[in-house]
Amino acid sequence: MLNFNKSVRIKKRALLLLLFALALSVMTDVMAKANATTTSITAETVIVVNRYGMGAPFLVTWIPVWLFALAGGIGAIFIKIPEIDKHFRFLMFAKPFLGVFGGISLCVLVSDGSDPPQVAMTAYAFLASLLSAPLLQALLAVTSIxxxxxxxxxxxxxxxxxxxxxxxxxxxxxxxxxxx
Structure with a gap:
């Protein structure tokens, strides 16, 4: 049975995750609105692909976005939530992995796969991967029970x-x- 102090601590950590989700949704909305004015997909839109036939985010111009997403994923290691962290074995690999792919997927979603990505996309990639790693980790922990x-x-x-x-x-x- 949980005593009062533990339940207050759990509520604070759940509130932290809700705060992360709210911040991430506001940032995504702002980036999507900023991108909507600059990117308009028409019939003449050309999809940029590399020589292997792969488009964004696997283009050379997306390397800064990948690096900032990796930095955000590594930074997510320092966000400690013991109730969620106890469900993972290799936490030093899991959080950066979840952060990088959570941040990159949000960047591709926001940018519509445009090339080159906006300059602000690098900062968004850092914050999106930093905040999405604990959220994805909590989702995996809850669904694995x-x-x-x-x-x-x-x-x-x-x-x-x-x-x-x-x-x-x-x-x-x-x-x-x-x-x-």
Missing amino acids: PRNQASLFNAINPFKFKVVVADSKEKEHHNAHNND
């Missing part, structure tokens, strides 16, 4: 049966009873 998976399955299950996850105390009691 069997009780949450069962409740989601029961909510969308069109059949009459329910999925029940045994509690760890029930498992210990059951194993102790079988050993006797």
Whole structure:
């Protein structure tokens, strides 16, 4: 059972994640509105591809965006949320990985894959990867808990049966009873 001090700490950390999500959505909205005035896709729009047939973000002009996204992912290592961090084994690799690909995917979404990207996209890539890493990590941690998976399955299950996850105390009691 949680005592009052722990529950207050958990609420503060959940509030921190909500603050990250709010900041990320506001930044994305601002970048999308700034990009909407400069990028207009018409019938004459030419998609830039490299010699391997790959477009943005795999172009040379996107290297600064990748570097700033990597820096933001590395910076996400220093955002500690113990309730979420305990679900990951290799935290030093997981947070930068989630941050880089979360930041790059948001940059591609905001820029519509335009080449070259806006100059402000590098700063956005840093902040987007810094903030999206803990959010993606929390999403993965919450969805990996069997009780949450069962409740989601029961909510969308069109059949009459329910999925029940045994509690760890029930498992210990059951194993102790079988050993006797």
